[in-house]
Amino acid sequence: MNVLRQSLRQGSPLSSLAGSSHLSQPKRTSEVWICSADSPTTPTMASAALALLWLKPHSSSDHSRAMLRQAVLLLLHCFASLTLGQYDLCKSLVSTDDGAVWEQYACQPKAQSMKDYMRVKVDPPGITCGNPPERFCTLENPYLCSDECDAANPDLAHPPQLMQDRERTGRITYWQTVTWSRYPEPLLANISLAWNKSLELTDDIAITFEYGRPTIMVLDKSTDHGRTWQPYQFYADDCLDSFNMAPKRVPDLSPANITRVICTEQFSRWVGSKNDKNVKFEVRERFAVFAGPRLLNMDSLYTRMESMKGLRDFFTFTNLRLRLLRPALGGTYVQRDNLLKYFYAISNIEVPAR
Structure with a gap:
């Protein structure tokens, strides 16, 4: 399973997650770690999000609540990826009159x-x-x-x-x-x-x-x-x-x-x-x-x-x-x-x- 990075604007609720040693925070942008197929780091990322939830249980600000919601979503996504990761991306290279193109199709378990x-x-x-x-x-x-x-x-x-x-x-x-x-x-x-x-x-x-x-x-x-x-x-x-x-x-x-x-x-x-x-x-x-x-x-x-x-x-x-x-x-x-x-x-x- 590869871990993909997506830049967010500074101040996004998830940028607060970057305080973890697993999630570094650049000055201008932060990184959201997204679980996808075949990532060995998925359990680590999920654990990091869980730790953040544990460290800030009493915060009641809108910003913190939004951050907690995002962290929960990250946890659910990571654990789902452990089971469903092999179906994350399904495509094949096919030949057409315009050349080779990627064709997306419904994901299925391996025969x-x-x-x-x-x-x-x-x-x-x-x-x-x-x-x-x-x-x-x-x-x-x-x-x-x-x-x-x-x-x-x-x-x-x-x-x-x-x-x-x-x-x-x-x-x-x-x-x-x-x-x-x-x-x-x-x-x-x-x-x-x-x-x-x-x-x-x-x-x-x-x-x-x-x-x-x-x-x-x-x-x-x-x-x-x-x-x-x-x-x-x-x-x-x-x-x-x-x-x-x-x-x-x-x-x-x-x-x-x-x-x-x-x-x-x-x-x-x-x-x-x-x-x-x-x-x-x-x-x-x-x-x-x-x-x-x-x-x-x-x-x-x-x-x-x-x-x-x-x-x-x-x-x-x-x-x-x-x-x-x-x-x-x-x-x-x-x-x-x-x-x-x-x-x-x-x-x-x-x-x-x-």
Whole structure:
């Protein structure tokens, strides 16, 4: 936070503050210290103003009362700046026909990955593999079942927190469910993500699956901390069969129906478990409907966010939930003779938001 100085005429009520060692008083002008973004001296300035208030508690002159009012305002401004300083000045350099100019815009919190702050809950109880230990196969090598999940062994465990770890060693870690050994009973799992505050999406939600993406899945959102839920997007290898919905992609949408909840087949069809691991909720493509394919006209998006009913609300949430309804099948039907190759495994969840 930088401290800006503004000259005042001699005799201004705030010139009396200059008696402090922190606030020097020149002969002809005095300086008002104004808190603004990124100032390490803000607590010092606030303390100085507080000290002046303490030293002159009994003064009743109009001049002193005005000085005290100014000091109180300075205190409030400084302490507010500690919290709101990052929003003090919002501008960007843009090119125009007349050259580069500074463009002012509404201040917003910085967009960032929210996975470090989310609380993860997995249901139903016992859906995570490893208790008891069990072996599992892969869709590429369905009869080579040498892998094991064991919750008691850190090297073989796959707990839920591995969906949001940083994987700094380069080794991929992931949460994994039990296998579909109880087929034809459905293999269902819910993953609830909570932040205890309202957030606004700024980029695509991306869920990375190991060993194949689900063939049926629903992404839900809540705006009231999980008390009620509404579908955000449906995913299936056959939308008509799974949800009685015609398949759609975001580029099929228009500005008039951009907030429509769709079913997409783009992320559910079998392409090999190593070729494409991600399932996305496409935020950038929705932004592009207003800002253009390269997102160069963000002013148009921001204007629509403020003027179009329900648009900002569409990207706002407090909680998200993944409902995993059927695992990857390897491009075929369920093969009853080897059910140990069917399960869910998630290595990462990215939620860029502000």
